[in-house]
Amino acid sequence: MKKMMFATIGLACLTALAACNNDEAATNGSAVAVVDGQEITEAEFVDTLKTRYGDQTLEFMIQEIVLNQVIEDLEITEEELEDELIKLRTEMGVEDNDALIAALQTQFNLPFETMDEFIEEYLRPHVAVQKLATEGVEITEEDKIAFYEENEAQFPEQVRASHILVEDEQTAAEVMEKIEAGEDFAELAIEYSTDPGSGPRGGDLNFFGKGQMVAPFEEAAFSLAIDEISEPVESEFGYHIIKVTDRRDSYEDYADQIEQTLLAQQSKSRDAVMEEIMAQADIKIKDSQFADLFSDQEEE
Incomplete structure (x- = not known):
């Protein structure tokens, strides 16, 4: 999913950049910049x-227009969109949509400001492609x-x-009292x-198997019941x-x-x-500059 995200969003940003700068140049005159007295014109x-x-x-x-036309004929439900949001929040390690948008902006420098914008410009097309890919x-x-x-x-x-995770036994005892x-x-x-990775996520370490954690931690974790x-x-x-918040050890858990x-x-x-x-x-x-844009597809 992330690989597709990079490709889709990268091109989306190029499109927005070209359109935005073209509009600004048309509004503000022929020069888009002047460098040491030398103009860079709108045409250049x-x-x-x-x-x-x-x-x-x-x-x-062109792909965006074609895909949007296909989307109109597909029935994409709110449940399907929410399922994809859940997957993406899990991948990004965040709890809610506000945190997801912030993470996408920080990690991928995305232009999306709101969740509605993200859903319409990225998520809905992504779900549409998935539906077509799995058809039949x-x-x-x-x-x-x-x-x-x-x-x-x-x-x-x-x-x-x-x-x-705390540094000393006294702090651990203090935290245990509050839990009790x-x-x-x-x-x-x-x-x-003090764990910078899991602390901000409420301590969540996600799933792990044996051999992934230090021995005392692993022994304790695998001996606990859920909750x-x-x-x-x-x-x-x-x-x-x-x-321990969950456990997987059977076919049903992995189905x-x-x-x-x-x-x-x-x-x-x-x-x-x-x-x-x-x-x-x-x-x-x-x-004519782009006359051969789809020539490879026509040959096929």
């Missing part, structure tokens, strides 16, 4: 953009079970845990934990208070993940989907 600026980025920008703009693909329960049995080593026992008094574990992790909280556990990093894996294996690629819908579109290139 636009010509440079067309020469350097014209092919990929025009192709993206059917994954049965027998398929999933067979895959699990053939690849059982890929699905080891895992736990999902949160922890509060009914205070929220996640909020205490945000307040007390059980450990006594302070000392390791080389300090004192951990551990809460959804296996279905997604099989879907990915049997689905068309994004490029194949775009080639199909572009082949059905009526596209006429009027600028």
